[in-house]
Amino acid sequence: MSSEIAVRVENLGKCFHIYEKPGDRLKQFLLPQVRRAFGIEAKQYFREFWALKNVSFDIQRGETVGIIGRNGSGKSTLLQLICDTLTPTTGEIETHGRVAALLELGSGFNPEFTGRENVYLNAAVLGLEKKEIDGRLADIIDFADIGQFIDQPVKTYSSGMVVRLAFAVQSQIDPDILIVDEALSVGDAKFQAKCFDRLRKLKDRGTSILLVTHSSEQIVTHCSKAVLLNDGAVLEIGEPRRIVNRYLDVLFGRERKSSSVSSNVPLPKPDRVVPVAYPLSHTDDVFATHPGYNPHEYRWGDGSARILDFFLSTNGEPYPSAIDTGQNLVLAVSVKFEINMVRPILGVTIKTKEGVTVYGVNSETLEVDAFKVLGQAGSVVIPELRFCCRLAPGDYFVSLGLASRIGADVVPHDRRYDAIHLKVSPDSRFHGLVDLEADLRVN
Numbered sequence: 001m002s003s004e005i006a007v008r009v010e011n012l013g014k015c016f017h018i019y020e021k022p023g024d025r026l027k028q029f030l031l032p033q034v035r036r037a038f039g040i041e042a043k044q045y046f047r048e049f050w051a052l053k054n055v056s057f058d059i060q061r062g063e064t065v066g067i068i069g070r071n072g073s074g075k076s077t078l079l080q081l082i083c084d085t086l087t088p089t090t091g092e093i094e095t096h097g098r099v100a101a102l103l104e105l106g107s108g109f110n111p112e113f114t115g116r117e118n119v120y121l122n123a124a125v126l127g128l129e130k131k132e133i134d135g136r137l138a139d140i141i142d143f144a145d146i147g148q149f150i151d152q153p154v155k156t157y158s159s160g161m162v163v164r165l166a167f168a169v170q171s172q173i174d175p176d177i178l179i180v181d182e183a184l185s186v187g188d189a190k191f192q193a194k195c196f197d198r199l200r201k202l203k204d205r206g207t208s209i210l211l212v213t214h215s216s217e218q219i220v221t222h223c224s225k226a227v228l229l230n231d232g233a234v235l236e237i238g239e240p241r242r243i244v245n246r247y248l249d250v251l252f253g254r255e256r257k258s259s260s261v262s263s264n265v266p267l268p269k270p271d272r273v274v275p276v277a278y279p280l281s282h283t284d285d286v287f288a289t290h291p292g293y294n295p296h297e298y299r300w301g302d303g304s305a306r307i308l309d310f311f312l313s314t315n316g317e318p319y320p321s322a323i324d325t326g327q328n329l330v331l332a333v334s335v336k337f338e339i340n341m342v343r344p345i346l347g348v349t350i351k352t353k354e355g356v357t358v359y360g361v362n363s364e365t366l367e368v369d370a371f372k373v374l375g376q377a378g379s380v381v382i383p384e385l386r387f388c389c390r391l392a393p394g395d396y397f398v399s400l401g402l403a404s405r406i407g408a409d410v411v412p413h414d415r416r417y418d419a420i421h422l423k424v425s426p427d428s429r430f431h432g433l434v435d436l437e438a439d440l441r442v443n
């Protein structure tokens with residue numbers, strides 16, 4: 001085995017026994033022994049529930065791996081198995097080095113002891129000698145920044161204060177493996193930023209980090225790889241941006257099979273449509289042939305309508321390689337409806353390369369009346385979006401989506417996540433995320 005591997009998980013499985021009635025647990029404990037004594041076959045009073053099935057992956061030294069998945073997909077169970085607070089039913093786990101964990105439920109603190117006493121207790125459990133803890137105490141207290149509360153019993157702390165102290169201890173003991181389970185979401189934004197700064201430093205000195213979060217942005221920004229869990233099994237392991245997009249599928253129901261509207265649906269009479277001349281395909285999907293197309297786009301949908309092509313221009317220049325802040329942009333797409341649908345919705349989102357959404361609109365939020373009469377089977381329409389690029393210099397990705405509504409549900413027909421790469425040229429006039437076009441005067 002390579003010495004660079006910090007964690008190896010192989011065919012890991014965890015089965016819980018579920019008892020329908022409280023008395024069944026006692027029956028399960030006592031009756032099989034009685035039945036066996038009388039030579040009668042033992043009956044089972046529980047049903048099995050596999051919270052984790054056949055999970056395998058490696059974490060290299062210095063790697064930050066994100067675990068993402070819906071509620072109940074098995075994330076916490078996986079972390080508890082790696083931390084050794086749960087025993088696996090099947091498979092194996094190898095960890096190399098000191099493991100520190102910041103779990104969502106329970107910090108490992110004794111509520112009756114003061115914060116200071118708990119620091120000693122906690123660090124001792126993690127294998128530190130008293131002398132070592134003495135040497136790090138000031139840094140821990142400084143990082144936690146909870147003032148006089150450090151000498152109060154932990155039971156008087158707010159949940160944010162508990163997490164502050166827990167993170168301070170776990171991260172200041174220089175662990176080889178650090179496990180963080182959603183706990184950071186409890187802290188305020190300033191503390192979270194401080195924690196992520198600390199995580200970066202730990203990573204640089206070789207700590208492997210396992211981060212469970214529901215935040216797509218944290219996964220894309222901080223992780224070098226991500227694991228998507230679904231119903232206790234690994235759905236996919238890979239590049240964070242791809243995994244996050246797949247997670248959104250799982251969350252918003254890509255698995256939907258039927259199309260939302262049958263071809264018999266009567267459509268409103270369309271208004272007269274004034275054709276706009278864009279060099280866009282009305283028949284073939286040529287989206288991927290243009291400059292700016294991102295070959296790592298993530299595409300899905302039931303195919304009842306398709307986004308076939310796009311055209312981007314600024315100041316008359318088609319498909320610009322870079323855009324200046326403040327320039328006007330035109331984004332036109334061609335959409336083909338394969339079946340009749342009522343009130344289709346076109347959405348456009350712009351995200352930073354870290355996955356932070358900077359701007360998102362759709363034909364419903366913009367109340368575009370023209371969309372009320374679109375959607376005839378076989379027709380092609382060319383929606384056009386015009387906007388001013390107020391973005392700061394950097395790299396951005398444009399996602400497009402075509403959906404329609406059936407009752408309260410939005411049924412995705414063609415979602416093209418991160419399909420177009422936008423590059424905004426360097427600009428020395430401002431810093432930050434957007435140009436607010438400040439005007440500075442002296443009166």
Ligand SMILES: Nc1ncnc2c1ncn2[C@@H]1O[C@H](COP(=O)(O)OP(=O)(O)OP(=O)(O)O)[C@@H](O)[C@H]1O
Nearest residue numbers: 016017049051069070071072073074075076077078
């Ligand atoms: N001790 C237990 N006994 C029975 N079932 C359990 C036990 N612990 C967890 N489960 C079940 O295992 C499944 C996975 O739970 P787990 O807490 O690992 O999910 P999760 O992905 O961390 O969810 P969340 O995002 O809500 O924190 C759930 O269906 C949960 O009800």
